[in-house]
Amino acid sequence: MKPLLYLCLTTALLLGLLRATRRPAAPADVAEQLLRRGILNAAGRAELQRRLRGGELRTEIRNPLTQVSTQWRDNSPAAVLAFCAEAFRQAFIYRTLPPELGPSDVYLGGEALALSDSLSAPARAQRQRVADLLRRFQGDTAAVMREMYRQLPAQYHLEDKIKAEDSVAEGGWTIFPPLASLPRQHWIADGRSTLGKTRTRTARDLHALGLLDDAALRQVLAGIRSGQLRTEADVCQRGSELMQLAATAGPRRAEQRRWLQQLQQAGLLTAAGVQQLSRTDIRHAELLPFEVLAHSPRARILDLRRLPPAPQQLYPVILAQLPALLPGFRPTDVQVEVRRRSMDETLWVDSVVLSFRADGRRYRTAFYQDLARKDGTDTPPLGAKVGYEFRRGVNQWLADQNSPLRLYLATTPDAQSVYGNERLGLVALTARQRPLWGEDGYFLTRESHDNGFSTPRIEALITEAEQLGLLSHLTAAEKAAGRAQVLGGEVTSYAELLRCFPHLLLVIDGESANPPRPYATLTQLLARSSRGGFRPTDIEDGFGDDYPRARTVPFAFRHGGRRYHAELEVKDDWLDDAFFDLIDQALRAPGSAGQFYECLSGEGLIFLTPTQHRHLQRTQPALFRGPEALAGDEEADLPF
Incomplete structure (x- = not known):
């Protein structure tokens, strides 16, 4: 616990030092200068001035060891650059993401997506417009998209008017819409690109205004040349990070010196390695753990x-x-x-x-x-x-x-x-x-x-499981494959050991009520994993081959000469717990060989006879208690 305690204490000390560090303030008229340089428009100037007056600008720094990010308010160059990055991102959405328009609205086959009663009025109007244009252009979807783009408001044509001073990397599509609503106003000047056409000029303008120092500018320009900084927002964000690092170099250097000494005491660095790393200039960089590893004899x-x-x-x-x-x-x-x-x-x-x-x-x-x-x-x-x-x-x-x-x-x-x-x-x-x-x-x-799962111990546990009858339902080939998987280094718990053998410990995904006939499929899986203890016949699954529209569906099976029936609630793709209650009811009838027991904090099921259950409760109590990590695909036994 001492290394972890040390890490927590030094992290707290570092954060305290960072908060106490005086960071330089941006020029008082920085908003006006950004307007004159053609980076912000009048609305952007007004918004930046409002945040400067109200102390609403924020900066953030992340501890590379703990991954904890800390925010505070100031009017430093780093905070102004963070605002500019936000403004460029917002302007990109404003210019390039028209509402109710996208490639998904047009099929390559020349047919519009079907209208639905669940669509909003604007969406229905858009779909109808696509259908009309498809008829007009006789199914030419490329012509449809060109025409729709031509008719868009002027804001969506701003980027076409900006000369490409830098090469623009082609981006990919995202399947997710913006988390926030589309911006109604934008803060970037019309002559400044948001796609990356003016990255270099933007970096040099920020340097001329004193928001980037010489070293930060060199790193930003190198990032542009290498293709890592693709847009103006990337330039501003990276500039903000570099200037924040420069402002906090003193306390970070002291903290990193203590960390390196701790690594040396643990035998993970040599004295020479500590001396060399201590000479590293971290004014505009973090001393990342991976780079420190290069100096470790381990x-x-x-x-x-x-x-x-x-x-x-x-x-x-x-x-x-x-x-x-x-x-x-x-x-x-x-x-x-x-x-x-x-x-x-x-x-x-x-x-x-x-x-x-x-x-x-x-x-x-x-x-x-x-x-x-x-x-x-x-x-x-x-x-x-x-x-x-x-x-x-x-x-x-x-x-x-x-x-x-x-x-x-x-x-x-x-x-x-x-x-x-x-x-x-x-x-x-x-x-x-x-x-x-x-x-x-x-x-x-x-x-x-945990050395408790050494190869001799694992072999003994497999033999014990076989003697206990847990593997009696498996073929010789399945046993051999499971044994090879267990001995491959995958096992650090008894649950992982059982999971290496098919149809023994089932991990149940609660969100698996998906067609076709999920309850019948799961019933058959449970039957196979019961080693003959659960023999359902005449299985009826009212869920069917598609998602049901009714609030409940019938489910039934026969076991031990009796028919068991329940109305299962339809809860999107969630399994109804009444299904498991019905299985449990059937297996509690007189003469049953055993029952299913919950394990892995309720996420798994294993069929055991009373003798097997008593033995495992005594020898492997963690199986019924904790959520051990599972080897392999947790849903491998669930084919739906």
């Missing part, structure tokens, strides 16, 4: 762009890095098998089976690798793609050695992904060392340090 940073992309060559290269991090780990006879299956009409799913021998045992792990297009039109990857689950076999070996260490993977965002596709970190940490690296879930993987 980590290796892989450049994925330089690794072989083929899994057969990739994983042996990665495993060869680990003996330097994990004492005693000497993998031999490394084997890599790539398996491909069809996902749908257009995509393949590639998985990898990685195995190696260490200390007389073979460790085998199967995991997802990548998707591939069946037509062969995949974009060439920037570098090797790593299936992160490859580490499970390595961590299973560590558990077998009763080691306090676990192999963690570290990622850092890049232009391709929030996880990053260009670099990957391999890190060996103990449970006490892990909190020193913060709480960012995108940075480090989550690992269990």
Whole structure:
């Protein structure tokens, strides 16, 4: 707990220092200057002046370790730049997102979407207009869209009149509308682009007004050249972040020095590494944990762009890095098998089976690798793609050695992904060392340090489950596949062990009342998982093949010579609990072999005889208590 306590205390101290730091104020006439430079219009000037007078401008800084963001009000250059970023984003919506218009309103087949009584009056009028235009242009949807665009109000043509001073990156569509209503006013001058045409001029104008210092301008211009800053809003937002970092450099430097010393005391940095990192200029940058890892003797940073992309060559290269991090780990006879299956009409799913021998045992792990297009039109990857689950076999070996260490993977965002596709970190940490690296879930993987599920212990638990009769419904092949999956390093709880065997512990998705006939399907799944203890026949599911319009649907089955019936309430796609009550009622009748018991905090069901239930309550009480993490797809047993 000491590392975590240290982290919390130093975070609180840092936030206190940041609040006490005096940040420079923007020029008093900054709103007027932004108007004269052609960035804000008159309404934008008025709004900025109002916020300046009322102290309503805000700045924000995020702690890279805790991922906690803190806001406060000030009139600093960073706050003014944050306002400009907001204004550009609002203007983009104002200029480019006309209400009741979008590509979804026109089918490529030349037919308008059908009118519906549930549509609003404007939406119905728009759909009717599309239908009229389709008739006029004889189904030419491109002509329809051009005509609709031509008739839009002047605000939607502003961008056409602005000369492209910078190249504009083509953006993608979003399936979600703006969370807020469309703006009725806008604060950006008509001659300034919101699509990225005037990014460089905008950055230089902000520098000329004193809102960006020289170093911040250089970084912003570099971001424009690299394509990371695509719009004027991006320029202002990044400028705000850089100026906020500059204003808080002093207290951040003191906090980072304490953090580096703590890493050194834990053996995660050398004295030389601390000295080198302490000399880093952080005025316009954060000292991110991933960059610190590069100086740790307990980590290796892989450049994925330089690794072989083929899994057969990739994983042996990665495993060869680990003996330097994990004492005693000497993998031999490394084997890599790539398996491909069809996902749908257009995509393949590639998985990898990685195995190696260490200390007389073979460790085998199967995991997802990548998707591939069946037509062969995949974009060439920037570098090797790593299936992160490859580490499970390595961590299973560590558990077998009763080691306090676990192999963690570290990622850092890049232009391709929030996880990053260009670099990957391999890190060996103990449970006490892990909190020193913060709480960012995108940075480090989550690992269990419980050595209670070593390979000998898992094998004993499988044998015990078999003797208890929990696997009696499975074929020899299903048992073998489940055993291989369990021993692949996926298990850190008894629930995960059971989940590796099909139709044993069912995880029930409460939002699975979807056609066709969901209650009949679930009844059959429960019957299969009961190992013959629940034998329903004559199943009737009034839900049918489509969503019912009635408030209730009939459901019935026969079991043990009796017919059980209930009217189940239709609650969108939520299952009615009365379904489970009816199953429970049937299994409580005299002569029943057992019943279903809730586990995983009510999210799972497992069928047990009284003897099995008593045994597991005594030996595995956590099964009926806590929501253990589950291996694999939680809905794999639910095909609807």
